[in-house]
Amino acid sequence: MPVAMKVWVSTLVFLVVGSEALTVPLINDLEPGKGWPQRNSVKQPNTHSEEVDPFVSTTEFTTEDPSFNNEEATVTNNVAAPPKIIARAEEIESKVDYSGTQLWKVPTDKNNARVVIGRLRRRNLISTWSGNQTYIDILVKPNAIENVTRIFKRESIDFNIVIEDLQKRINEENPPLDENEVELQDRRGHRMTWKQYHRLEDIHGFLDYLAKTYPAIVSVKTIGKSYEGRDIKILRISDGKATNKAVFIDGGIHAREWISPATVTFFINQIAENFDEESDDVKNIDWYFLPVVNPDGYEFTHTSDRLWRKNRKPLLGRQCIGTDLNRNFGYRWGGRGSSSNPCSDIYRGSRMFSEPESKAVADFIKTTSANFTAYITYHSYGQYLLYPWGYENAVPPDYIDLDEVGKSMAEAIRSAGGSQYTVGASSKVLYPAAGGSDDWAKSQGIKYSFTIELSDTGHYGFILPTSFIESVAKESFAGLRVLSRQLNKNLIN
Template structure:
């Protein structure tokens, strides 16, 4: 929602939390307003040549007072960041930037990479800076049409930051690394051109074919005939090589370059209502299958207790289809992050076009699930 501030003089409005789920961010609009002072220079309403010349200079001296037309002023649009609708990239980035400004003791925003088209890939880190903390990774919109994922992780960031000191140690002893839009080019493209666009906006052969970023990670990349494609026009196109894309490189470098050991990796997707873990490239159970199944089931139970939604839990291949070169297989096998999950949010009914009135419930159930996972991680 945009509201034009109708003031003759621009004033700075502080970013304040109006309700637990809202706060304001700002953006200069293109609209402008102008007022000019008009003065009749002759009693009969006519103007002499000299008077017209004075008017043309936009400054009139009358009774020793200079009368000057007011300058054109840009109206400042006030954009509301909430979880009742889906927002564009500039609003999302302004939101995390404002969190950093308002809570500098626990919030840091960094650019972990640039997209194919040169957009920033921003990450919000929430931490009390304790040396013994472990890391949690959460990313959204690796597939650009999955808008609900960005809504969910920004909601979690908002709740975490504004209530940080009220949470248990299982939450506060973590360094939270949150990437709200991992595929910014594709995300913007879904708002301006093609709502169902999935991949990034990479160009190969002189045209934009896009790469499925969740097939571009190095573990099991290009393995077999299923799980990804070498056809640039295919929706599962894996790219010409592992980590050929700057977006997947950004994830790799941020995690492997961290001095904090990561305990959980959560990549949010939609719309199957699943909590899935490795492997995606084969049917064999991963070494920690039982533990991952148990922790995933605890998350699913938290979701059900929150909204009554039933999420299934299992390995990628068990619940969906072969998927090679995925981020969770890489995070589990190469980055050695023990709790690696892909959380498929709502909804099977609406698919990628989840109605905005379901955003709050989806955010709430996902956050409760993540909190339960943190409890499990600390106890095991």
Template sequence: MGSLTVTLVFLYAVSAVLCTPFINQLQPGQEWPARSSVKQPYHQFDGTENEHKPEVAEPKTAASEVEKEVISDEPQAPLVETVERIDYSGAQVWKVSTEDVQVQRLIKKLATDKLIASWGGNHSSIDILIKPNALENVTAMFRNGDITYDIMIDDLQQRINEENPPLDENELELQDRRGHRMTWKQYHRLEDIHGFMDYLAKTYPSIISVNTIGKSYEGRELKILRISDGKAGNKAVFIDGGIHAREWISPAVVTYFINQFAENFDVESDDIKNIDWYFLPVVNPDGYEYTHRSDRLWRKNRKYGYGPSTCTGADLNRNFGYRWGGKGSSSYPCSDIYRGSGPFSEPETKAISEFFRNTAVKFSAYLTYHSYGQYLLYPWGYDNALPADHKDLDSVGKQMAEAIRKTGGSQYKVGSSSGLLYPAAGGSDDWAKSLGIKYTYTVELSDTGRYGFVLPASYIEPVARENLAGLRVLASQV
């Protein structure tokens, strides 16, 4: 029991929750890895989708300067923007058992020395990202300590390069015929996601509407899509994605749900039709765009100017108002789990809070989709405690997990956030539960570490399809 306690305390100290990095003393990218100029596809934004500048100008750095578009009357080649992208060449991701105290001590030392960062894990193991310039030394330390590990990713940049290949000609032609650019064979930029939502609202006006509940720090819209047949007795379910910028599979899965319900509503079961569905696919649009343009592994939002070191961003999933500032969150502005200056200090979380406060809708369920690890988590996350109806949450969660397994074969573990993983205060799921919403879950999507945050686009449809089966189970219960 003593060994288990040490393990849990250690894991809490270095990794507050699945997919949470160690608390670094520098902004991600400042100390490693090197930045390199890479040509990236340019996406023309219109109106509110423009690349807005924050009111407080961020100092120009190699990471944030973008070559301005050159406009002339002469025909031009397709436009590209030149951005400085963080290069993760040579970085590796290892899975390491943390059941041995010796291993815990070594990992803690390496994290303190900023030689590694944490990607995720659970009570028995942790996934660590090893910097390329530290790889030789870390390998030697593990060898000298006779510590075993599994290399999950041997070159992170190569995985990033292979993650989101361009569409083939058939898919591009299908895009044109369909009237929107969204597919589930590729990870899409925010413009495509919002354009898809607007297209559905125009195509199916009797059941679909789109509203903006606020704007991000850099001025991007926070768009919610509702699917409803308007029946007075309908229940209501809220689903969000993309709270953490680098978790691309999350918005992809949420938009898949939207497409399935929108395109097939007439033939859907009564379980689906008798619910008013509210979808917010990208809670963190600034961070999401930043991962496409500059740092693929950026996690937080892009609010600038925190702390004396003028660090950028807060972890939106530590910024919600219930038990804000508690375990598993950081008061250090440069940390990737920085909780913000106060509850709902970020425009993105504040917009969600105000939406719930002002709406007359009584929600029966709240699901927030993340990655990775394959978990179905229910409250509480702020501490190792359980809500009074935890047996109901556990039962429905296990039914959802079984539907996922039967559909696609993926094994999802079910339990409370703090009990199955680690305490993490200020999460959206705890906050939603505190509002009286019964069925509240955080779904950590695939995979379990082979690809981690850089899950190839070929996995989108299988992951979405099996999770849709889980969602249907929830719909039958609310």
């Protein structure tokens, strides 16, 4: 599923997630009656479609755009290039300040709402965070609040202010631990809790601790390095049975979605610490966890810009940094919902798998001997459980299987914690987005491929307080148990 900085002068870059109103019927990627292709047999197109303005049309739009520092803004604004490329996030002297920025929820039942929002975005007055066919969440810069309010009233467009001051929410999001929790950290041998969002060092230290503590079932492997040289670490939990199915779970592809790595590490802790007491459904699976796909971006959100989305690889000759890793995977790369503009927050990269982080994931999945039958990537926000295809308004031949399992997982989540998740093909429920990791995993023959957009539905958005971590992770784990039962059922059959 956004940047004003001292060294970058006055550029604001917000992450954007949105939806698309679709009118064409669902289609299958393969002809009726054709079986699913063998692993690695699907050819990868190399198209170069340009990014479409998401709000020009009232019938087709996507709110994944570069927001305040969008394509139009980079042309019209007098933005000075930074004096140098900063190699490490720790070198940044000050954090981006979002004081006075507001989040509005705008119903889109009026025909002109999306058109007006598009015009405001192109004028660099707003950014979009999330949405679907009924509403759009927009961020409004402090100096634009009066102007945007006047335009909405003139056009009879309703809105609700969800967040009065974004910086205040950011300041309150991740408070320090109390003394009892700090003492418990020292006794445990690692610093991970699920009462706080942790830095990469804590997450990787936790993985290493589990590997040392439970060497019979837990192992850790570095599968590559990020652009800035950070480890891309995978943890495996397995009892070594040759008959085990394998599941790959990742988080943190988009840097600012902090609830994602927190949820994935919660899964790791639950399975590793309680393996002997777990059900056979869980124990009969080789679990592969990659909590932070985008370590550079994740660290950058802690040190410099809480709302950073992409990785941190600089682009030669450009003042813009980063590629959207979830547009860089090599199935239908370069299609709808991705951008060729390096300044866009949905920039797809110079070529498929141009980024070390996405390439490391793909190389591992393709070359490991694990029998991957499921791939789940955790994002936020919106409470959606999505399956392919994302690149176009289409579904794979076995979409009914995916839909049934997805709905069973969603029901388990609802029963465990009360959260309602919408289930469906991602291109239909949200918007087309080519180059996603879930589409690529499906193209490799991994049957159960899902993107899960975690809580909430917009009250906090990307700035979800730490008090929600455990409840979100626990209900998500209930959904994961449903998937494990399905995989073992298939094994028996």
